[in-house]
Amino acid sequence: MGKVQRRNSHLTDAQLKQLEDLLLAQKEDILNKISDQTQYALDPNEQKEQVDAANNNREKEQEARLLSRQGFLVKKITKTLQDVTNGEYGLCKECDAEIPFERLMARPVADMCITCKEDSEMNEKSKLYKKVSKSLGKTAQEYGRI
Numbered sequence: 822m823g824k825v826q827r828r829n830s831h832l833t834d835a836q837l838k839q840l841e842d843l844l845l846a847q848k849e850d851i852l853n854k855i856s857d858q859t860q861y862a863l864d865p866n867e868q869k870e871q872v873d874a875a876n877n878n879r880e881k882e883q884e885a886r887l888l889s890r891q892g893f894l895v896k897k898i899t900k901t902l903q904d905v906t907n908g909e910y911g912l913c914k915e916c917d918a919e920i921p922f923e924r925l926m927a928r929p930v931a932d933m934c935i936t937c938k939e940d941s942e943m944n945e946k947s948k949l950y951k952k953v954s955k956s957l958g959k960t961a962q963e964y965g966r967i
């Protein structure tokens with residue numbers, strides 16, 4: 822078995838271990854929360870209660886959204902843990918820059934350096950802005966027809 826060449830050499834073994842522990846703890850925490858929620862959702866006493874249907878739906882929707890968000894995070898953490906194993910952790914996926922240890926400790930699933938992250942957030946915002954102005958334009962057109 823050939824040893825994978827480590828590229829994330831800006832992190833010491835101790836730092837990597839610390840980050841890996843943090844990722845594992847976060848993953849476990851989310852998984853525990855998910856199983857709590859699933860149990861709550863399946864609680865038979867809860868099902869028997871007469872709950873306002875609309876309210877019930879809204880809660881279910883919220884729950885599903887929460888679960889999918891958490892599921893997304895779990896996937897992201899699993900992928901990040903693979904990167905740790907492969908020696909690719911802590912490198913920006915856009916420009917290959919080394920992500921500083923402090924940033925990783927604050928946000929262990931970070932996969933972009935600050936510069937690329939800000940760039941991508943700016944792109945998101947301008948996309949959102951375009952979308953909003955497009956729909957506003959459409960609304961204006963619809964008003965024009967009336």
Ligand SMILES: [Zn+2]
Pocket residue numbers: 913914915916917918933934935936937938
């Ligand atoms: Zn970058």
